[in-house]
Amino acid sequence: MEVDLLDRKLVFVTGKGGVGKTTITAAIGILASQQGKRTLICEVDAKGDVAGLLETRPTGFEPREVQPRLFAMSMDTEASLREYLQLQLRLPLVARLGPLARTFDFVANAAPGVKEILIVGKLAYEVRERHYDLVVVDAPATGHVVGQLAAPQAINDLVRVGLIRNQTDWMLEILEDAATTGVVIVAAPEEMPVTETLELVGRLRTETRVDLAGIVVNRVLPELFGRREEELFERLREPDALATLDDAVPGAVEPVLEGARLAVTLRRTRAGHLTRLREGADGVPLLYVPYLFARTQGLRTTRQIAEALGAELGL
Amino acid sequence: MPRRTEKAVSTLEQLLAAKEIAVTAGSGGVGKTTVAAALGVLATVNLGGKVLVLTVDPARRLANAMGLEAFGNVEVRVPDAAFDQAGAEPRGELWAAMLDTKASWDDLVRRHAPDAATRDRILENPLYRNITGKFVQSHDYIAMERLYELHHTGEYDLIVVDTPPTRNAIDFLEAPERMADFFSSRLLRWLLAPYQSRFFNVASKPFYQVADRILGSQFLEDIAEFFMLFQTMHEGFVQRAREVTRLLEDRRTTFVVVSTLEPAPVREAEFFIDALSDRRFHLGGLVLNKVLPGYFRRSDATGAAKQLCAEAEVIAAKLPAAVGEPADIARVLREVGESFLNFQVVAKREAEQRAELAAAPDVVATAPYFETDIFDLGGLCRLGEAIWR
Numbered sequence: 001m002e003v004d005l006l007d008r009k010l011v012f013v014t015g016k017g018g019v020g021k022t023t024i025t026a027a028i029g030i031l032a033s034q035q036g037k038r039t040l041i042c043e044v045d046a047k048g049d050v051a052g053l054l055e056t057r058p059t060g061f062e063p064r065e066v067q068p069r070l071f072a073m074s075m076d077t078e079a080s081l082r083e084y085l086q087l088q089l090r091l092p093l094v095a096r097l098g099p100l101a102r103t104f105d106f107v108a109n110a111a112p113g114v115k116e117i118l119i120v121g122k123l124a125y126e127v128r129e130r131h132y133d134l135v136v137v138d139a140p141a142t143g144h145v146v147g148q149l150a151a152p153q154a155i156n157d158l159v160r161v162g163l164i165r166n167q168t169d170w171m172l173e174i175l176e177d178a179a180t181t182g183v184v185i186v187a188a189p190e191e192m193p194v195t196e197t198l199e200l201v202g203r204l205r206t207e208t209r210v211d212l213a214g215i216v217v218n219r220v221l222p223e224l225f226g227r228r229e230e231e232l233f234e235r236l237r238e239p240d241a242l243a244t245l246d247d248a249v250p251g252a253v254e255p256v257l258e259g260a261r262l263a264v265t266l267r268r269t270r271a272g273h274l275t276r277l278r279e280g281a282d283g284v285p286l287l288y289v290p291y292l293f294a295r296t297q298g299l300r301t302t303r304q305i306a307e308a309l310g311a312e313l314g315l
Numbered sequence: 316m317p318r319r320t321e322k323a324v325s326t327l328e329q330l331l332a333a334k335e336i337a338v339t340a341g342s343g344g345v346g347k348t349t350v351a352a353a354l355g356v357l358a359t360v361n362l363g364g365k366v367l368v369l370t371v372d373p374a375r376r377l378a379n380a381m382g383l384e385a386f387g388n389v390e391v392r393v394p395d396a397a398f399d400q401a402g403a404e405p406r407g408e409l410w411a412a413m414l415d416t417k418a419s420w421d422d423l424v425r426r427h428a429p430d431a432a433t434r435d436r437i438l439e440n441p442l443y444r445n446i447t448g449k450f451v452q453s454h455d456y457i458a459m460e461r462l463y464e465l466h467h468t469g470e471y472d473l474i475v476v477d478t479p480p481t482r483n484a485i486d487f488l489e490a491p492e493r494m495a496d497f498f499s500s501r502l503l504r505w506l507l508a509p510y511q512s513r514f515f516n517v518a519s520k521p522f523y524q525v526a527d528r529i530l531g532s533q534f535l536e537d538i539a540e541f542f543m544l545f546q547t548m549h550e551g552f553v554q555r556a557r558e559v560t561r562l563l564e565d566r567r568t569t570f571v572v573v574s575t576l577e578p579a580p581v582r583e584a585e586f587f588i589d590a591l592s593d594r595r596f597h598l599g600g601l602v603l604n605k606v607l608p609g610y611f612r613r614s615d616a617t618g619a620a621k622q623l624c625a626e627a628e629v630i631a632a633k634l635p636a637a638v639g640e641p642a643d644i645a646r647v648l649r650e651v652g653e654s655f656l657n658f659q660v661v662a663k664r665e666a667e668q669r670a671e672l673a674a675a676p677d678v679v680a681t682a683p684y685f686e687t688d689i690f691d692l693g694g695l696c697r698l699g700e701a702i703w704r
Contacts, residue, residue: 018345022579259651
């Protein structure tokens with residue numbers, strides 16, 4: 001496998017809502033920490049799903065070690081601003097004086113680009129200071145992530161001089177270095193997720209200079225039969241065979257066959273979307289993660305996903 | 316014998332017949348936009364009148380599914396031919412529009428700007444262009460604003476609108492209020508005061524010196540100009556934002572929460588249902604989408620599936636030779652049995668999730684997992700029929 005995913009320093013994980021973006025983020029974090037890397041997972045949307053997937057108490061702005069070498073935090077722009085003022089601009093006194101901080105927060109709310117840069121800035125800072133070997137970001141969904149990744153450039157265009165300008169310069173250096181930073185798009189083999197993934201591939205290339213590290217195809221259904229077996233399955237559903245089955249098997253056999261037919265149809269429809277994705281992905285590596293028929297969602301399933309992803313990465 | 320009290324509204328048909336606005340909400344990827352379109356189609360077919368589907372999702376395929384090449388900020392009528400092809404007979408007219416954030420903001424500025432010069436300066440301010448063009452949060456407000464405007468024309472009997480894919484499903488509910496707060500903010504006035512004075516000199520105020528060092532003077536000036544220009548629209552804006560909130564709270568408006576039965580969307584749906592009731596918005600219905608068929612939960616099928624796995628060879632031997640080699644048959648039977656048991660695990664979890672969610676809303680409707688994608692009006696009709704009555 002050519003993907004040097006875990007060798008990068010900053011990985012943004014995005015994807016259409018509902019495809020399992022957070023799960024894949026957590027899985028990458030688990031994999032990296034198992035490889036001995038000091039890893040930070042950062043949840044930007046702060047829905048708290050990472051805590052559930054890793055079965056730990058809610059995360060905050062201050063990173064906490066949740067498993068050996070694996071740290072988790074959730075983004076908080078206000079806290080990020082405070083840290084920024086103290087560390088970057090060396091303005092501890094002013095930062096503690098209310099009005100400036102409040103005005104900044106206010107400007108950040110009014111001009112959301114500022115908020116986005118506080119997020120990207122915090123992440124890039126952790127990378128620059130080498131606090132971690134890898135920072136994995138549960139980034140916003142496909143529609144929003146470009147705005148976030150493009151924010152430093154946008155601010156750069158708006159602000160010609162001053163300290164902010166110096167800030168965005170080093171952020172861009174980190175973001176635009178393919179050996180350092182990469183984006184992972186999570187897709188599911190369904191129509192809209194594939195369409196949005198392909199659109200995002202195009203937008204990332206035209207609107208940002210951030211490298212696309214790979215596409216994770218999540219929830220791939222298992223293939224029940226090969227073609228010859230599928231024909232055999234069809235013959236099982238003919239009246240003669242069905243009557244024999246009914247006699248031979250206690251209970252209701254028809255729903256069982258119907259269920260298998262649905263599974264076959266779903267798999268076939270999805271195979272079409274997968275083909276479209278492969279053809280449109282334009283050389284970006286694809287990693288496949290199977291659908292889990294799981295009763296619950298928690299650390300156990302996250303580990304299973306990590307294992308499957310690790311196999312795809314050749315670990 | 317005491318009469319059973321019937322719920323006044325128990326189907327989406329009854330719900331929408333009594334409303335002017337239906338807002339679909341839920342987390343991303345649950346089929347919100349498609350459900351909104353399907354409800355619009357069914358309302359047109361069954362209720363009549365003029366129905367508008369307002370979408371914020373630029374899904375080209377949805378336009379195609381409605382028999383349109385594309386649609387934008389201006390409403391376009393769905394051709395009757397599209398209904399003909401689907402074998403449906405519309406009693407009313409179906410219209411569709413898509414939110415264009417930039418165009419809608421520009422319209423808003425044109426409406427509220429006190430004069431042509433101010434209008435042009437706002438439209439050309441770099442900060443304004445960035446906020447409306449590039450950044451996300453302005454979608455929330457403008458979506459609700461556009462809804463208000465369309466409703467206000469009185470053109471439509473029913474508007475079905477899907478909500479922006481916000482990072483937090485309730486963001487858009489609060490957007491009008493946030494906008495009003497923003498323009499009424501004392502902090503804003505305090506920030507701008509020096510710029511409004513002829514005698515203002517950046518160098519004279521320590522705060523501005525610091526801000527200037529950090530932001531650069533050009534950017535600071537852009538910000539100041541932006542806020543100052545927007546101040547001129549203050550009255551109109553605040554009033555409008557309050558009216559938008561009132562409309563969302565009105566009894567003529569209802570919310571339809573859409574969710575699949577996957578754990579994460581369910582959590583978000585629960586959160587959203589709570590948020591609606593906290594804010595006294597009307598939760599009319601819950602649409603559970605992409606639900607596995609009920610037969611996966613049949614206990615008499617569980618036994619059969621287990622038997623297929625355990626006794627595959629014995630059963631295979633009994634089947635007619637025409638079906639295939641016994642060894643091949645056995646392999647297929649085992650796969651079939653295992654697959655059923657796998658899906659059953661998911662189906663049972665879904666049933667549990669459903670029970671938890673279904674308590675609050677008047678109407679709960681379930682749409683099955685369609686085996687093929689929805690690509691035409693016929694597909695929207697099929698989905699609509701599944702949830703309508």
